[in-house]
Amino acid sequence: MTPRVIAAATVAATIVAVLGMLWTGGYDIAQALAALWNGAFGTPYAVLSATLVRATPLLFVGLAVGIAFRAGVLNIGAEGQLLAGAAAAVAVGLSVGDWPRVVALPLTLGAGVVAGAAWAGVAGWLKLRFGVLEVISTLMLNFVAAYGVSWLVRGPLQEPTRIYPQTVELSAAVRLPALIDGHRVHLGLVLAVALAVATWWILTQTAAGFRVRAVGASLSAAQSAGGIRPTRTLAVVFLASGALAGLAGASEATGVTFALYEGLSPGYGYSAIAVALLARLHPLAIIASALLFGALEAGAAAMQRDANVPSVLAAVVEAMIILGVLAFERAREGGRRL
Amino acid sequence: MSIDTAEFLQASVRTATPLALAAYGELITERAGVINLGLEGAMIAGAFGALVGAGIGGVGGGFAAAAVAGCATAMLMVLVVLWLRADAVIAGTAVTMLALGLTGTLYRALYGTAGAALSVPTIGPVAVPGVSQIPLLGRAFFEQPVITYVLYALAVALWWWMGRTQAGLALRATGERPEAAMAAGISPRRVRALALMFGGAMGGLAGGVLVLAQVGTFSEGMSAGRGFIAIAIVVLGRWSAVGVAGAALLFGAASQLQYVFQSLGWPVPYQLFLALPYVLTLLVLAGTPRRAAAPASLGVALTD
16 A cells, blocks of 8 residues: 555544444534534634644644654654743743844744753653663653643743733734734744745755664664764754754744643644654645644534534544554555654 | 641552552563553543443442453554554554543543533542551551552562563563563463553553542543553663552652642642652663663564
8 A cells, every 4th residue: 555545544444433433422423524624624714713723833743753753763752842842932032022023033933942952852862871762751751841831830930910820921022923914823834834845855855864764764774884873863853853843832832822821732742643644754744734633623623612522532533543544554564664 | 837747658658559550550561562651541541431330330340340441442552553563652642642532522422511520439448457557657558448458469469470470471571582482482462462451451440540549530631641650650660560669659759749848838839749750750761771670672563
């Protein structure tokens, strides 16, 4: 089976399973599907203020996870890196809020990038220096980041009135501008698409990209035959993956939430695994995949509103897509290790 | 204000009980060479199973259903990881997502949207005559729900089983060198499948404890990362039965410490204590020379 067939078969199997669940649960399937469609694509508002807004962080984190998996690094800590990025961006954004936008906004986004890279860098350092499995370390760091955000918004960064566990809102200078007046889709989407293209170009057209792919295909072969220093390549991959996830957080904070609070991410870092896998780790396909999942999550919210179908169903769909890709992938003879 | 040490210890053991149950399950799974990140999923499935089971067959039915539900999620891991040979880490993450989503969906479908608080009978602490009178430690260890005593028995049994029996040796051999185990006539795939199912059932029981011995009801996502903490406990306990017991107690105590500091009036953020176990695990891992204690084939797929 070709990659496209695998992806299509997975989605088809998932759709059948979910329809079965809706039917068993006694829901009005037609009404549920109509709500799903309308919530995702039905109106300009659905597309421009729901689907594309959800797809933006998913594209950033999908790239983050995709590039790591490409190099054989199982970074399941995009959630923590995203939170670290959001926290740093808000912290910096609040202190440079009265500076001119051309300086303040890049500084704010940059802080998110650096923080995300640093957060992943801890896991990278632990792996390369002490041999700690990144699966364990990135997972642990997710929780540390979540509690860190909780402490920040109830402690040093809390709004002065100290009523809600959140920061004050960012000023206009450090907000990502909306792409279309009156809609929530923001400049972050353009940035994310540009980065997807850049990632694709780097991976396929440059020596650095070749090294990443070689290390991911076979660490020992890359080292002996290719003259590649895997340690250095892996270090770069950890940092790049964390930087992308950190930017996701910075983009959410400066483009959507305008403040830091505990529920800032509804698990984007975990959805990212589904986004990346469905795209079979191809950066350009991740654009399409992020759009699909953005629509799914936006549609699921509408489905709960209009047809009373629990929106957590979206998590079920994402999980089934991951398992489906894994299953079809493996069913194929001589499949690449993933 | 002084601290009641006996009460602190009792609360620590109470908090440690579900963590230790899940961790002993994961210990067996990892000793067979598989990391089960679906443990968190097994736990939430167990919690939901306990709710449904308790409604049908009381507390006993609740625990039975919890174990079955946890085992069922692990069977999904067996199917995808051992049969279809998918990556265990990614599959485990997906299984957890699936279980969190499914239990949330089913809960709302069966019992209506949140708000309709559903309560099940819980089991209270039972003091063991005699030993519960031992100063300090007596109350901590011997005035607990019955499931905690089951845990003690399981811990001792697993320690003995792993170290002293033929089957325990087969388990450890599978985790260290599956090829060697195969040469000795053991099927590594079968050992791993059984280990996963046992681990899932234990994770399910741990979820059952949350509902049937602690909270008395089910809420979405109530496992709240405890399955992942259990994985950290196995690492912190350096893959030994005794180490896991110690690490579980340490985690239980660390999460209770916040109340001590609160009662002492020390302004230490509680998030620090919540994050402590995870930071501790990272530090211990960094201090462990090159995964010395981990099963050699942990996370390595079988080839044949």
